[in-house]
Amino acid sequence: MEKKYLSDCIRYTMDIAPYPFIQIYSGVGSGKNTFVDALAKGYEESQPDGRVETLEPKRVLCITSRRAKVDELKNAEDAAYGAQVLEYEHLDYVEDLDSYFTSKRELSCDGIWGTIPIYQRSIACTNAAIERYLEKHYRADKAEDFLWNRFDIIVVDEAHAVVADASYQTAPYYVHSLINKTLKMNAAGKTNCKVIVMTGSPQILADFRLPKNGHAIDLMDRCVRVEPKHVLLADKAEVMEDMQQRLAAGEKVIYFANRVSTVLNLYRNAFQECRNEAAVSFSSDDELDKQEKETREILEKRDEIQAYIAENQKLPDDIRLFLTTSKNKEGINIKNADIKTMYIETHSQIDAIQMAGRVRAGLDQLYIVTDAVQNSAPESPFEYELSGRADLKASLNALLAQKKEDAGIAEGAPWSVQEHEEIRSYIAYIQKKFPHFCYDYFADTFCLYSDRHSSRRYYAEQNAAFVRAKEEGSLLSLVGKWFPQADIAFANKKQQRIDAYFHAQDVLNVPLEKSAVQEIKAYLETVIGQPFRSFNHFMRPYGYAIRKASGNTTSPNYGKQIITRIGTDKT
Numbered sequence: 001m002e003k004k005y006l007s008d009c010i011r012y013t014m015d016i017a018p019y020p021f022i023q024i025y026s027g028v029g030s031g032k033n034t035f036v037d038a039l040a041k042g043y044e045e046s047q048p049d050g051r052v053e054t055l056e057p058k059r060v061l062c063i064t065s066r067r068a069k070v071d072e073l074k075n076a077e078d079a080a081y082g083a084q085v086l087e088y089e090h091l092d093y094v095e096d097l098d099s100y101f102t103s104k105r106e107l108s109c110d111g112i113w114g115t116i117p118i119y120q121r122s123i124a125c126t127n128a129a130i131e132r133y134l135e136k137h138y139r140a141d142k143a144e145d146f147l148w149n150r151f152d153i154i155v156v157d158e159a160h161a162v163v164a165d166a167s168y169q170t171a172p173y174y175v176h177s178l179i180n181k182t183l184k185m186n187a188a189g190k191t192n193c194k195v196i197v198m199t200g201s202p203q204i205l206a207d208f209r210l211p212k213n214g215h216a217i218d219l220m221d222r223c224v225r226v227e228p229k230h231v232l233l234a235d236k237a238e239v240m241e242d243m244q245q246r247l248a249a250g251e252k253v254i255y256f257a258n259r260v261s262t263v264l265n266l267y268r269n270a271f272q273e274c275r276n277e278a279a280v281s282f283s284s285d286d287e288l289d290k291q292e293k294e295t296r297e298i299l300e301k302r303d304e305i306q307a308y309i310a311e312n313q314k315l316p317d318d319i320r321l322f323l324t325t326s327k328n329k330e331g332i333n334i335k336n337a338d339i340k341t342m343y344i345e346t347h348s349q350i351d352a353i354q355m356a357g358r359v360r361a362g363l364d365q366l367y368i369v370t371d372a373v374q375n376s377a378p379e380s381p382f383e384y385e386l387s388g389r390a391d392l393k394a395s396l397n398a399l400l401a402q403k404k405e406d407a408g409i410a411e412g413a414p415w416s417v418q419e420h421e422e423i424r425s426y427i428a429y430i431q432k433k434f435p436h437f438c439y440d441y442f443a444d445t446f447c448l449y450s451d452r453h454s455s456r457r458y459y460a461e462q463n464a465a466f467v468r469a470k471e472e473g474s475l476l477s478l479v480g481k482w483f484p485q486a487d488i489a490f491a492n493k494k495q496q497r498i499d500a501y502f503h504a505q506d507v508l509n510v511p512l513e514k515s516a517v518q519e520i521k522a523y524l525e526t527v528i529g530q531p532f533r534s535f536n537h538f539m540r541p542y543g544y545a546i547r548k549a550s551g552n553t554t555s556p557n558y559g560k561q562i563i564t565r566i567g568t569d570k571t
Contacts, residue, residue, distance in 0.1 A: 027225020028357025
């Protein structure tokens with residue numbers, strides 16, 4: 001069956017118009033941005049009865065997890081659509097939404113049509129911008145005039161990040177809070193604004209419950225999605241060797257590291273021969289001494305590459321090695337046709353899918369570094385339990401009430417956090433001291449940040465599952481579920497040598513004398529590079545296990561052992 005794009009599979013009048021809340025699941029590269037653009041521009045839609053209905057342009061607020069996405073949307077729109085351009089801005093820069101949408105902007109079209117006036121239709125912003133905007137602008141006495149009555153549709157792109165990023169950010173809480181409040185206002189008849197959440201990685205969104213009148217659209221198997229042709233599993237040493245060879249051959253590659261320190265180390269030390277053709281992109285400057293000349297050069301080059309990708313949606317022609325972090329796992333499109341190989345250190349399904357999807361033409365090879373150290377946000381087993389205690393929440397809010405009273409804010413009176421520095425400082429202190437709490441501007445109270453716990457639990461479970469699959473010899477099967485259309489294999493030479501040995505010796509699934517087992521073990525130790533006492537401990541990660549041939553003392557196979565191939569992917 002021919003794969004379609006998102007716009008081919010959704011009919012607005014049937015799938016969007018009747019519902020206040022819509023979940024759209026479609027893979028990376030399925031055309032989610034094109035669909036949102038169409039909502040803002042308006043379009044003609046064929047109906048089942050043959051009629052063609054004209055859909056008026058919608059005022060769209062597009063919320064995304066990465067600032068690079070905002071920059072890319074603006075640049076892409078400005079460049080691509082000429083007279084139909086829809087300029088995007090960061091929401092936190094916009095003070096007066098009414099004037100923003102009603103003012104005209106003069107657009108020159110290279111003299112073909114002359115200068116024409118257009119109206120603003122959409123705004124793109126980050127999750128962080130929503131947090132800042134709530135702090136600056138929300139007032140309970142003006143709730144009916146807030147964002148839900150300034151836009152026709154609020155789109156949350158990369159919606160999985162609302163949970164995934166919650167382990168280390170507070171901004172996702174406020175996006176989730178805005179979704180819930182908008183739906184409450186809609187149910188109360190105080191707004192007609194709709195909420196659309198979109199993601200190509202729905203696995204983490206179990207806590208996004210559909211409201212009574214919600215609508216879920218699962219297009220994961222109907223729409224085009226970007227997946228690598230081959231996924232290869234290898235350890236760090238073998239990945240470095242492979243990358244060296246590809247760079248020496250003139251190829252372009254991308255490496256997603258888990259830490260800024262890894263990016264810097266690779267840039268500084270590992271690939272000196274192509275350093276002038278390497279670029280970096282990361283968020284944190286903590287690892288850097290800004291007084292160092294080299295550091296200034298790194299930061300300057302980082303800013304240049306980030307701006308270039310946002311504007312051109314590709315790597316510069318003179319860059320062959322792009323070193324980055326999860327900063328770019330969402331929000332950027334790299335449309336180079338000459339990038340066929342990517343290396344990633346993550347062991348999380350959603351991050352792996354998102355990283356692989358950045359190269360829109362599709363990868364030939366995606367390497368997963370099997371021994372890469374994973375990021376973690378450790379959580380005490382008592383931390384979330386403690387945060388859930390009603391008396392703790394009551395204490396935090398009692399002190400908040402006292403702070404408001406001291407500031408002269410009457411009980412029940414509308415007020416703004418932005419106007420009270422001491423209260424704003426108190427809120428910041430509590431959110432740092434108790435990371436499972438966030439101040440809710442709509443409820444005017446501290447609330448439990450359950451998505452933080454969900455995010456940390458998800459990544460802990462993902463890391464544990466990856467380790468367990470390595471130990472049990474079922475890693476190919478696990479990763480195969482992430483990329484069902486790809487060929488999954490071990491890339492490492494140790495695995496190849498072990499597989500070739502067992503194939504040539506024909507010793508699997510047959511009772512073996514101890515002497516034969518010792519001979520096999522001696523060879524495997526030369527391949528592994530170290531002696532091992534436990535066959536299963538060392539060989540299960542490669543897909544092999546040993547067991548007794550028989551426990552019956554009268555059996556001719558008593559005392560013998562059988563080596564088997566394990567895991568559903570190994571049979």
